[in-house]
Amino acid sequence: TTHYLFIVVVAVNSTLLTINAGDYIFYTDWMRTSFVVFSVSQSTMLAVGAVYYMLFTGVPGTATYYATIMTIYAWVAKGAWFALGYPYDFIVVPVWIPSAMLLDLTYWATRRNKHAAIIIGGTLVGLSFPLFNMVNLLLVRDPLEVAFKYPRPTLPAYMTPIEPQVGKFYNSPVALGSGAGAVLTVPMTALGAKLNT
Numbered sequence: 001t002t003h004y005l006f007i008v009v010v011a012v013n014s015t016l017l018t019i020n021a022g023d024y025i026f027y028t029d030w031m032r033t034s035f036v037v038f039s040v041s042q043s044t045m046l047a048v049g050a051v052y053y054m055l056f057t058g059v060p061g062t063a064t065y066y067a068t069i070m071t072i073y074a075w076v077a078k079g080a081w082f083a084l085g086y087p088y089d090f091i092v093v094p095v096w097i098p099s100a101m102l103l104d105l106t107y108w109a110t111r112r113n114k115h116a117a118i119i120i121g122g123t124l125v126g127l128s129f130p131l132f133n134m135v136n137l138l139l140v141r142d143p144l145e146v147a148f149k150y151p152r153p154t155l156p157a158y159m160t161p162i163e164p165q166v167g168k169f170y171n172s173p174v175a176l177g178s179g180a181g182a183v184l185t186v187p188m189t190a191l192g193a194k195l196n197t
Contacts, residue, residue: 014049015070018042018096021117035130035137036075042094047122048178050100054117060108063121065099086150089140099125 050063071093078091106121107113 015073018045036161039130043126046096047125055114060104063100067096070096093138098132099129
């Protein structure tokens with residue numbers, strides 16, 4: 001039971017960390033101006049989380065499952081903003097699944113070699129993720145129009161849609177909470193396993 005509980009907690013916390021990595025570039029009003037930062041943060045979080053999750057289970061296909069969980073979470077978030085009256089394009093859901101499939105394919109093709117999965121698979125994720133998301137962003141309407149018509153209520157005063165300060169990360173309580181939860185997961189799970197024995 002502890003084993004499966006650990007898998008679920010890791011999946012949820014890693015998902016929250018990934019979709020909030022560089023939170024302000026997850027939204028349309030910052031996406032194009034911060035594409036490099038977005039690509040680095042998201043591809044890194046995907047590779048680290050998916051590799052960890054995949055090696056923990058030892059099953060090829062787990063990385064794609066992990067990316068699918070993140071995609072579902074992101075679409076739920078998109079639906080929540082849409083329900084609040086924001087436009088459909090207000091949130092751009094990152095394309096994680098194809099890059100995760102390449103990671104799974106590497107793990108399977110190298111006969112479950114974890115070093116190959118990390119080096120080759122991680123490289124493939126880093127190279128493919130920006131390409132898939134570049135195509136994704138071409139389908140989005142003008143982000144500045146969205147930024148001026150539908151400003152986020154939590155947008156800090158030092159950030160403006162005209163000159164976004166890419167170096168300053170948006171303080172997200174969700175990201176902070178999920179990060180703290182992820183850090184506390186391992187010792188708490190180990191303690192639970194020890195108590196069960």
